[in-house]
Amino acid sequence: MAEYSFILENFTENIDEFDRTVRKMIRNVKSWSYSYDTQTLIIEIEEAGERKVDELKKIVRQCL
Amino acid sequence: MPVKIPIPYAPYVKTSQLISISLKPIVENLQTTPTSLPTAEPSTSQWVRALTANDFPVINTTLYAVNYVALVYVAGRNTDTTARTVYWRMIRNGTSVATGSTSVSAGNYYTVNAAFHGVVVGDVIEVRLWASATTVNWDYDTFQIHPTRISTAEALNNPCYVDFKNVIVSPILLSGTPGAQTTGAYYPYHLDLISHNPNTPFTYDLLIPKAIYRLYRIHHGDVANLNTASVQTHASYRPYYIRHYVPILISLVIYKLW
Numbered sequence: 222m223a224e225y226s227f228i229l230e231n232f233t234e235n236i237d238e239f240d241r242t243v244r245k246m247i248r249n250v251k252s253w254s255y256s257y258d259t260q261t262l263i264i265e266i267e268e269a270g271e272r273k274v275d276e277l278k279k280i281v282r283q284c285l
Numbered sequence: 286m287p288v289k290i291p292i293p294y295a296p297y298v299k300t301s302q303l304i305s306i307s308l309k310p311i312v313e314n315l316q317t318t319p320t321s322l323p324t325a326e327p328s329t330s331q332w333v334r335a336l337t338a339n340d341f342p343v344i345n346t347t348l349y350a351v352n353y354v355a356l357v358y359v360a361g362r363n364t365d366t367t368a369r370t371v372y373w374r375m376i377r378n379g380t381s382v383a384t385g386s387t388s389v390s391a392g393n394y395y396t397v398n399a400a401f402h403g404v405v406v407g408d409v410i411e412v413r414l415w416a417s418a419t420t421v422n423w424d425y426d427t428f429q430i431h432p433t434r435i436s437t438a439e440a441l442n443n444p445c446y447v448d449f450k451n452v453i454v455s456p457i458l459l460s461g462t463p464g465a466q467t468t469g470a471y472y473p474y475h476l477d478l479i480s481h482n483p484n485t486p487f488t489y490d491l492l493i494p495k496a497i498y499r500l501y502r503i504h505h506g507d508v509a510n511l512n513t514a515s516v517q518t519h520a521s522y523r524p525y526y527i528r529h530y531v532p533i534l535i536s537l538v539i540y541k542l543w
Contacts, residue, residue, distance in 0.1 A: 236326065236372055240386045244370075254385030258402075258512035263385075 222251065223271060226263040227278050229255070233285050242284040247277070297540045300439050304535040305345040311429050313460035319361060319424035322371070322416040330376060330411035332359050332426050338406050341430050349438035350499060354506035355404045355430050359412050360396040360461065360524040361423030363389040369417045375399050375514060376411040387516035389421065394462075394523035396425075399514035400506030404430065412514075425524055429456045431531055433507045436499035437539075444540045447473065447489045447500065451534035456526075464522030469504025469529035484530045504529035 232255050233239050243264075244250050251265040262281060266272070320331070334340075334357075341353060363369045368390050375382040382401065389395045401410050414423055454468055470482035477495040494500045502508050505527045509515075519525040 234381070236374070236384050236386070240370065240372065250388070252385060252387035252516055254383060254513050254515070256383040256511070256513035257381050258383065261513070263513075 222265060222267055224263060224265050225272065225274055225277055226261055227274055228260050229262045229281065230260055231285070232257065232262070239284055243281060246280050246284060295542055297542050300539045300541060302346060302437055302439065302537040302539065304435065304437070304537070306432060306533045307343040308429060308431065308455055308531065308533070309340060309342060311427055311456050311458065313427040313458060314425065315460040316424040319422035321419040322361070322414050322421045322423060324415060324417065324419060326372065326374065326415050327413060330413035331423060332357060332412040333409065334428065335409045336404055336406055341406065342432055344432065346437060349436050349441050351432050351435040352402065353404050353430050354433055354503065355401040355410055355428060356456065356506055357399040357401070357410065357412050357428040358396060358426065358458070358524050358526050359399070359414065359423060360394060360425040361421065362394045362523065363391065363421045365418055365420035366391050369421050371395050371421055371516065372415045373397050373514060373516065374413040375401065376413060377401055378409055383513040385514065385516065387518065389518050393518050393520055394525065395516055395518045396524040396526055397514050397516050398505065398510065398527045400510045400512065402506055402512045425461050427456070427458065431455070431503050431506065433503040434499045436494045437537070439539050439541060440494050440500065440537055442495065443493065443542070445492050445494065446538040447492045448536040449473070449487050449532045450536050452484070452486050452530050452532050454528060455531045456528055458524050458526055461523045462521055464519060464525050465528055466517045466525050467527045469509065469527070471504065471530045471532055472502045472508050474498040474501060500535065501532060503531060
C-alpha cells in the first residue's frame with residue numbers, strides 16, 4: 222500500500238462522479254480523501270512500487 | 286577612568302502551574318439491527334451532533350489558548366460477496382470539511398475515523414455516508430473531544446520546565462468487535478518546532494511554547510488527519526480505530542523574564 226498526498230486548490234462537489242473517474246483512470250485505488258480545509262488530496266493505492274506524484278496529480282486534475 | 290557597571294543576573298519570576306484535563310466519558314452506540322446505506326449522497330447525515338459545553342473536556346485552569354478536536358467514529362460492514370465502495374463527507378455548520386471514498390472488501394468492516402479540528406460550543410458537526418450498494422450498512426458510532434495546542438497565558442513565550450506527569454490512551458472503545466489500528470504519540474513543541482514524540486510521561490527541562498503549536502499537539506486530528514478522516518477496513522474489527530496518547534496532567538514551572 223502506498224499513500225500519496227498533494228495540494229489541490231479546487232475540488233468538485235460531485236463526489237460519485239470523481240470517484241468513478243479516478244478509480245477508472247488509476248488502478249488499485251483503495252481510498253482517497255480530500256480536506257477542503259487543508260486543500261489536500263490523499264490517495265491510497267494498493268500496489269508495490271512507487272508512482273510519481275506529479276503524474277498522479279495530472280491524472281487527478283483530469284478527473285475533476 | 287571608565288566606570289564599570291556590573292552585569293546583573295537576568296531577573297525573572299518563577300511561577301508553578303498544574304494543568305489537569307478530564308476527558309468526557311465515551312458513549313458508544315451499537316445498533317441491534319444495522320442500517321443500510323443509501324446509494325446516493327443523502328440530504329441528511331446519519332451522524333449529527335450539536336456540540337454543547339457538556340461535550341468538552343474539563344480543564345482545571347484558565348488557558349490562554351486551546352484547540353479542541355472532535356473525534357467521531359462511525360462504522361459498519363459490507364455484507365456483499367463483492368467489494369463495495371463507501372463514500373463519506375464531514376460537515377461543520379453546514380459546510381463541507383472533507384470527503385472521500387474507500388473500497389471495502391466482501392464481508393469486511395469499515396470505520397470512518399473523522400477528526401474535526403477547532404470545534405467550539407454550538408458547532409453542528411456531521412458525518413454522512415453512502416455506498417455503491419445497499420448491502421453496505423452502518424451500526425456503530427461514538428465520539429469524544431480532545432484538547433490540543435494548549436498554553437496558559439503565563440507559559441506562552443516563556444521558558445518552562447514541563448513535566449507531562451500523566452498520559453493516558455484515549456479513546457478506548459469496547460462495543461462491537463473493537464481493534465486499535467494506531468495509538469499515536471503526543472508531540473511536545475519548543476519554539477513551534479517539534480522535539481520528539483513520546484508515548485509515556487516525560488519531563489522537559491526547557492520548552493518555550495509559541496503561538497502556533499503551544500505546549501503539545503495530539504496525533505489523530507492534529508498532527509495527522511487534521512479536518513479529515515481516515516477510513517480503516519478490517520475482516521473482523523469494528524470499530525477499527527485510531528487513538529492516541531493524551532497528556533492529562535501537566536506540571537509547569539515558568540521562568541518569566543522581566
